[in-house]
Amino acid sequence: ENEPIMPEEILSGELSLKKLIIALKANKNPEKMLAEKQDLEKFLSQKINRSVEVIIPTDSATVVESFRNGTLDLGYLSSTDAARNLDQATASILLVHLKNEKPYYNSIWLSLKDKPYQSIEELKNKPVAFASRSSTSGYLIPTWDLSKKGYVGPEVALTDFFSQTIYGTGYVSAVEKVLSGEVEAAAVSDYVYKGDNKYLSDDQKSKLKIVQEQGPVPAHTLCVRSSISKKDKKFLQQALMEINLENPGLRDRIFNGKLVVVDQNKHLRVTREALEIQKTLKP
Structure with missing residues (x-):
């Protein structure tokens, strides 16, 4: 159980999920979002040999619920949404994107x-x-x-x-x-x-x-549902990091930069501090 999983083993292995569902942020105009949805579905389904569905929820509150009830596997989320999911233990940070080589x-x-x-x-x-x-x-x-x-x-x-x-x-x-x-x-x-x-x-x-x-x-995050197995998380992390080399154009269009592994609590420190202050503001 506690054996470290080596990268070669991971991608030669396979995802135990039969289908992967990913949520993107609705932050561009609808035509661009539709093109991103189709391009990411195509790239990832070939990469992991599974059917991939990209959804674009307009309300981020539904993301927490979807992670909780197992209808969402990965989500490209602001650090605010990531913090909410981590606090409710519905998801953890798999990767973040760099902007000008920095995670913020x-x-x-x-x-x-x-x-x-x-x-x-x-x-x-x-x-x-x-x-x-x-x-x-x-x-x-x-x-x-x-x-x-x-x-x-x-x-x-x-x-x-x-x-x-x-x-x-x-x-x-x-x-x-x-x-x-x-x-x-x-x-x-x-x-x-x-x-x-x-x-x-x-x-x-x-x-x-x-x-x-x-x-x-703090830069946007790629979060993964908490209830997914450790092996599947490793597999997905590896598969997504390979976009860095295989399709940097697609990566930059969708994720705004190179995808890297971070310490999730360190990454969310500023966001959490700001969320605490926000609670004290007059509504």
């Missing part, structure tokens, strides 16, 4: 380029959008930053500081609210604006500017 990145506030805003305090009494309630870079870390600066707290809610707070269904939906004029600024991850055009077009980027950066944001 920054959160940013974006506004229209022609607006005068230079910092978050200038957005007081203005309407803003967060990427989603479960986003680490698009909600948790910017809220943590506001709390550290004393703008929100046990007596002051987000809705006391801002005139209105709207929650999107992912990065793009929040930025679209800035472009349409519905809100003055949106909190998203820095690579949405600084990275390639996976999320926004050059035309959209040309109309925007960064008001403020905050961080660090």
Whole structure:
């Protein structure tokens, strides 16, 4: 039982699961998500010789439940969602992605380029959008930053500081609210604006500017259902890490960078600290 499993043995072995179900984050436009779903299904089903189904839940709360009842095997989750699953013992971190060779990145506030805003305090009494309630870079870390600066707290809610707070269904939906004029600024991850055009077009980027950066944001995680056997977890970890060499293009489109093994508690330290502070804020 406690014999270490060697990599050669793993991939020559096979997955005891007859089918693999993976959840991706709904953070891009629907056409791109559909292409990612099909490409990942095709690549992985050939790799592990099993049928693979990729689902794109719009509500991350369903992920915890799906891990618990065994209807989900792997999930690409924000560190916020990963922490929730770890705390409920429904899943553990299998891998995380690196961004510029680091397992973290920054959160940013974006506004229209022609607006005068230079910092978050200038957005007081203005309407803003967060990427989603479960986003680490698009909600948790910017809220943590506001709390550290004393703008929100046990007596002051987000809705006391801002005139209105709207929650999107992912990065793009929040930025679209800035472009349409519905809100003055949106909190998203820095690579949405600084990275390639996976999320926004050059035309959209040309109309925007960064008001403020905050961080660090622990990178997204690939979590695996707790009730899967140790041998299957090792097999999946190995199979997914081979995407690094075999299909870096697909890996970067879906997982934003190289997949690596980390110490899960160390990786989630900042996220958990921010979640604790969030509990003390006036709702």
